[in-house]
Amino acid sequence: MEDLKLVLVSAVALVREDGCLLLAQRPEGKSLAGLWEFPGGKVEEGESPEFALVRELKEELGIDVDTQDFVPFSFASHTYETFHLLMPVFLCRKWQGEPKGCEGQSLAWVTANDLVKYPTPPADVGLMDEFRRWTGDKICGEQKLDTF
Numbered sequence: 714m715e716d717l718k719l720v721l722v723s724a725v726a727l728v729r730e731d732g733c734l735l736l737a738q739r740p741e742g743k744s745l746a747g748l749w750e751f752p753g754g755k756v757e758e759g760e761s762p763e764f765a766l767v768r769e770l771k772e773e774l775g776i777d778v779d780t781q782d783f784v785p786f787s788f789a790s791h792t793y794e795t796f797h798l799l800m801p802v803f804l805c806r807k808w809q810g811e812p813k814g815c816e817g818q819s820l821a822w823v824t825a826n827d828l829v830k831y832p833t834p835p836a837d838v839g840l841m842d843e844f845r846r847w848t849g850d851k852i853c854g855e856q857k858l859d860t861f
């Protein structure tokens with residue numbers, strides 16, 4: 714389909730010191746409810762993806778992040794029935810505060826190996842594989858003790 718609206722969503726792979734990734738469960742009543750996603754949301758008119766993410770992480774998780782701590786990780790490009798999703802995903806390993814589900818959503822810190830237990834939106838499947846590979850590279854590398 715060529716006439717679908719393009720929706721820009723900015724998302725984050727928030728990675729804890731032990732290497733776990735934060736997943737958020739989409740709340741009841743929203744599209745794709747119950748599925749586990751990268752925290753984030755739609756980029757609003759006039760916003761940069763980075764700024765949108767700072768705003769979303771404050772609203773959804775109650776944490777403060779600095780755009781300087783965002784590293785481009787990957788992106789998803791996926792055609793849903795009613796729109797086309799373009800979603801840059803940043804990696805972030807530094808934040809202020811303890812993430813909480815401020816909008817009633819459940820959160821989970823998940824090891825790369827356990828990601829398979831968390832069903833994700835269709836757009837995220839490749840990204841989760843990529844995260845697993847990224848973690849594997851780190852653990853197999855010589856820097857193991859320094860990286861996590």
Ligand SMILES: Nc1nc2c([nH]c(=O)n2[C@H]2C[C@H](O)[C@@H](COP(=O)(O)OP(=O)(O)OP(=O)(O)O)O2)c(=O)[nH]1
Pocket residue numbers: 722723724743744745749750751752753754755756769798800834835836837
């Ligand atoms: N945040 C996020 N959204 C995702 C992921 N995968 C995926 O398909 N999406 C889709 C679901 C939604 O259609 C869209 C994000 O919309 P959203 O409902 O979370 O947007 P938002 O946080 O701005 O919330 P709202 O104000 O529009 O309700 O992107 C993901 O990993 N993270």
Ligand SMILES: [Mg+2]
Pocket residue numbers: 752753754755773
């Ligand atoms: Mg959201």
